[in-house]
Amino acid sequence: MDEILHQLGELVLGSVPTIVLFVLLTAAYSVLVRRPLDRVLAERRARTLGAVEQARGAMATAEAETSAYEEKLRNAKREIFESRERRRKQWSDEREAALAEVRTQAQQRIQTARQDIERSTADARSRIESATGELSTLVLNAVLPVEPVATEVAQ
Template sequence: MDQILNQLGELVLGSVPTIVLFILLVAAYGLLVRRPLDRVLAERRARTTGAIEQARRAIAVAEAETAAYEEKLRSAKAEIFQMRDKRLKQWNAEREAALAQARQHMHDRVSGAKQEIEQSAHEARLQIAGVSEELSSRIVSALLPVDVRATEVAQ
């Protein structure tokens, strides 16, 4: 067993430089590679997280602006529809006024024409009455002898 312990001691003693080199290598890895890598990864994570948060803020701002633009668009459309309805009502009122004026004008013309026709008919009746009296006297004078006429006139 002594021999085994001696061999083990020699192996441990021979492995000391390897162990020291391994520890130095792990320490050098930690100083030269691991710490800068951790720093770079932390910075990258911070930048990524910051960029994501910044993107979320930008998206929230864009959504707010979109909502504002949509509201402005809705109000503009409503205003346009109100203006259109107002114009249509105005045009309808103007059309109705023009039709009423045209109807009144035509009513006045028809009334005037009726009055003219009645006046002409009255004048024609008077003229017919005058002409019929004259014609009747001519007919009587043509049909009856002169002495009968003189007696009729005297009566």
């Protein structure tokens, strides 16, 4: 067992430089590699989070601008529609006014034509009435001869 302990002591004694070297390497790694790496990673994380926040902000701004543009587009479409409706109403009013004027003119022409017809009818009636006396005389003369009646009365 002494031999085993002796070999074990030699192994431990032989491993001391390795342990010291391991501790030195770990310390050097910590100082030279890990701390700068942690710093770079923290900076990268901060930049990444900053970029993500910037991207979110840009997206929010873009959404706000998109909403504003959509609102402007809706307003423009509404104005165009209202303008069309106003023009359509104006044209309709103008058409109705023109139709009313044409109707008035047609009514005046009809009234004038009726008056002309009534004058012609009255004229024709007066001619017929004046001709009635002459026609009745002619009919009476044709049916009843005037001269033989006068001779009979004289006899």
